Amino acid sequence: MECVFGLVGNGFAVVVADTSAVHSILVHKSNEDKIMVLDSHKLIAASGEAGDRVQFTEYIQKNVALYQFRNGIPLTTAAAANFTRGELATALRKSPYFVNILLAGYDKETGPSLYYIDYIASLHKVEKGAFGYGSYFSLSMMDRYFHSGMSVEEAIDLVDKCILEIRSRLVVAPPNFVIKIVDKDGAREYAWRESVKDTTDAPAPAPAPPA
Amino acid sequence: MSRRYDSRTTIFSPEGRLYQVEYAMEAIGNAGTAIGILSKDGVVLVGEKKVTSKLLQTSTSTEKMYKIDDHVACAVAGIMSDANILINTARVQAQRYTYAYQEPMPVEQLVQSLCDTKQGYTQFGGLRPFGVSFLFAGWDKNFGFQLYMSDPSGNYGGWKAAAIGANNQAAQSILKQDYKDDITREEAVQLALKVLSKTMDSTSLTSDKLELAEVFLSPSGKVKYQVCSPETLTKLLVKHGVTQPATDTA
Numbered sequence: 001m002e003c004v005f006g007l008v009g010n011g012f013a014v015v016v017a018d019t020s021a022v023h024s025i026l027v028h029k030s031n032e033d034k035i036m037v038l039d040s041h042k043l044i045a046a047s048g049e050a051g052d053r054v055q056f057t058e059y060i061q062k063n064v065a066l067y068q069f070r071n072g073i074p075l076t077t078a079a080a081a082n083f084t085r086g087e088l089a090t091a092l093r094k095s096p097y098f099v100n101i102l103l104a105g106y107d108k109e110t111g112p113s114l115y116y117i118d119y120i121a122s123l124h125k126v127e128k129g130a131f132g133y134g135s136y137f138s139l140s141m142m143d144r145y146f147h148s149g150m151s152v153e154e155a156i157d158l159v160d161k162c163i164l165e166i167r168s169r170l171v172v173a174p175p176n177f178v179i180k181i182v183d184k185d186g187a188r189e190y191a192w193r194e195s196v197k198d199t200t201d202a203p204a205p206a207p208a209p210p211a
Numbered sequence: 212m213s214r215r216y217d218s219r220t221t222i223f224s225p226e227g228r229l230y231q232v233e234y235a236m237e238a239i240g241n242a243g244t245a246i247g248i249l250s251k252d253g254v255v256l257v258g259e260k261k262v263t264s265k266l267l268q269t270s271t272s273t274e275k276m277y278k279i280d281d282h283v284a285c286a287v288a289g290i291m292s293d294a295n296i297l298i299n300t301a302r303v304q305a306q307r308y309t310y311a312y313q314e315p316m317p318v319e320q321l322v323q324s325l326c327d328t329k330q331g332y333t334q335f336g337g338l339r340p341f342g343v344s345f346l347f348a349g350w351d352k353n354f355g356f357q358l359y360m361s362d363p364s365g366n367y368g369g370w371k372a373a374a375i376g377a378n379n380q381a382a383q384s385i386l387k388q389d390y391k392d393d394i395t396r397e398e399a400v401q402l403a404l405k406v407l408s409k410t411m412d413s414t415s416l417t418s419d420k421l422e423l424a425e426v427f428l429s430p431s432g433k434v435k436y437q438v439c440s441p442e443t444l445t446k447l448l449v450k451h452g453v454t455q456p457a458t459d460t461a
Contacts, residue, residue, distance in 0.1 A: 071320055073353050079312035086311050109352070 001172045002047035003134025004034070005162060006102045006114055007142060008127045010149040012183035013104035013112040014190065015045040016159050018134070018166075018174035023050075030196055035180045039064055039074055042105040043180050043187045044084075047131050048119060049098035056097045060084050077105025081115035081123060089121035096120070100131040106182045137169055138162035152181070156190070163193055220332065220339055231340055232333050235363035238289060238342040244376040244410060245275055245286040246403050247346035248386070249358040253396040253427030254348035256286040257403040259376070259411055263419050273438060276424040280305040282315045282434040283349035284426055288376030289363075290342035297341055301325045318349035322359045322367050330365030340364070344375040348426045350434045356426070372402075378410040385409060396427060401451045408453040416453050418444035 001022065006015035021032040035045045036057045044060065046053045063083070068074050075083070081103045091097055096119065103115040116122070116129040128142045141162045150158070159179060167173045175196035180189050220231040243259035258275030274291075278284045279301045287294040304324045308316035325345075332340045340363040347359040360375060361367035372390045374382035385406045394402065400423065408416045423439035439447070 071317065073317070075312070076314065079314050082313040083311055 001134075001170065001174060002034070002132045003130075003138070003166055003170075003174060003177070004045045004047040004100065004102055004132060005130035005135065005138040005142070005159075006045060006104055006128070007146060007150075007155060007158070008104075008112050008114045009155040010151055011106075011112060012152060012155075012181055013043075013106065013114050014152075014155050014159060014179060014181045015043055015102050015104045015114075016163070016177055016179050017045045017047065019176045019178050019192075020174040021050065030174075030176050031194075033178055035178060036061060037180075037187050038080065038103070038105075039068065040186050041074070041107070041182055042077060042080060042103065043182050045102040045104070045180070047100050052097045052099045056087075056099045057101070060087065076107050076110070077103065077113045077115070078107075078110075078125075080105065081117060081125075085117050085121050085123040088117065088119065092121055102129055102131070104182050104187075106184055106187075108184070112183065133170055134162075134166045134173075137165040141165050160193070167195065219337065221335055221337060229333055229364070232364045235289075235340045235342045236344075239344045239363070239376060240379075242288040242290075242376045243275065244374060244378055244382060244407060245288045245346055246372070246374045246382055246386070246406055247286060247348055247358045247360070247370070248372045248390070248394070248399040248403050249348075249356055249370070250394045250396045250399040252356075253399070253425050254350075254356050254358050255396060255399040255403050256284065256346060256348050256424045256426075257400075257407050258286050258288075258422045259407060260420050260422060265419070273422055275422045276438055278436050279321065279347075279349075280309075280315060281436075282351060282426075283318055283321055283347060284424060284436045285348065286346040286375075286422075286424070288344045288346075288379075293341040294343040294345075297325060297329070297343055297345070300328055315351060317351045317353055318347065318357045319354070319359065319369070321349070322347050322361060326361050326365045326367045328365075329361070329363060333364060346373060346375060348424075350426060350428065374406070374410075377412075382406050382410045396425060400425070400447065404448065404451050404453050416448055418442075418448060421448075423447070 003018040017034040019032050020030045021028040035043055038044050038061050044057050046057050098119050100119050101117040106112045114126050116124045116126045128146050130138045145158050163177050177193040179191045243261040245258040248255045260274050275286050277298050305316045305321055332338050345361045350356050358370050359367050360370050360373040372386040418441040423444055426436050429435045
């Protein structure tokens with residue numbers, strides 16, 4: 001029931017992911033960050049098999065960092081996307097990674113871009129994309145309301161519309177979402193949308209009984 | 212001379228030298244000169260051909276210049292058969308990069324990768340080093356036009372102008388005097404031909420003794436690698452006054 005979606009706006013790209021870590025009927029935690037900062041100007045939003053998700057995205061992240069250390073220049077978003085797809089493709093007929101990825105990035109020369117990479121190594125450069133059951137709702141909302149060159153306010157408004165649809169219409173909808181954005185100033189967390197807070201605070205001690 | 216330390220490539224001499232590597236560089240000192248010059252709008256490569264014969268099929272085969280990828284070419288000096296292996300290696304490395312990243316390989320990374328291969332032959336395996344020096348000329352979006360020189364040790368450097376092969380010291384010193392930072396491609400061609408004419412042993416320069424290639428951007432922005440045809444080359448030689456005009460035989 002993992003929901004990941006994203007879109008490209010005017011000079012930026014935004015990706016959204018749900019934040020619940022689920023095992024069968026148990027919710028381990030509802031503040032799991034599934035959007036990894038790949039480098040200063042790239043984000044990977046990943047959904048899929050729990051172990052694979054972290055393993056694969058960390059592998060990509062470290063290889064992207066290695067490239068930058070070796071060669072003194074960062075990979076472009078397109079190059080990173082193709083590299084990621086290549087790794088999924090190579091592993092596909094041996095020991096596949098069950099991970100779906102939306103890779104968002106900003107390059108100085110070409111501006112913002114979004115890449116849809118699914119677990120069987122399809123790669124598409126898209127303006128909007130989504131994975132999971134939530135995609136039925138978020139893609140429909142984006143088809144209706146998306147237009148090229150949206151401002152950040154318009155894009156976040158659309159993101160909120162999508163989250164509302166998912167929350168109200170998906171049977172086991174995740175309660176919380178994280179929104180991250182990447183533009184010329186870099187990749188960063190934009191906001192959280194929480195409807196259920198993780199209860200980690202101990203309850204207040206019971207008042208002393210009257211003497 | 213510590214001759215006992217010659218036969219194995221993979222060991223140092225007591226003075227801290229790798230004799231096999233040095234001997235490889237000696238071999239290159241006997242090969243035809245190649246000169247590369249970096250200009251604002253392109254890179255020029257010029258080579259002296261040692262095999263000159265009217266029977267040579269010049270339209271399809273080149274002796275000194277080779278295209279590695281659409282955006283990188285090289286000039287060679289040294290043992291041709293060794294060069295062919297390395298050129299193939301470089302071509303494979305370039306394609307492997309493009310296969311992984313769907314982008315052309317940055318020039319320095321290509322040179323570095325090839326030099327890593329060359330270095331391997333100086334450290335392990337018990338095989339002799341490659342007897343080739345290269346001048347790589349290319350363009351990429353990170354650093355524009357670039358010229359790199361590499362030698363059998365696996366060392367490489369980025370250059371504004373460089374020479375390899377016979378008389379490369381002499382060529383290098385003339386280049387040092389006459390090179391200007393804002394040189395245009397046409398001026399670079401002229402300078403290259405001039406330097407070659409001064410350092411070549413033969414008395415006259417004719418188009419069948421030379422190869423000239425340029426790497427530049429076409430008006431549409433694509434990188435072009437062009438080898439000069441013999442006719443154009445003859446005209447250039449006459450234009451820049453570096454050839455003896457053909458003497459009329461009675």
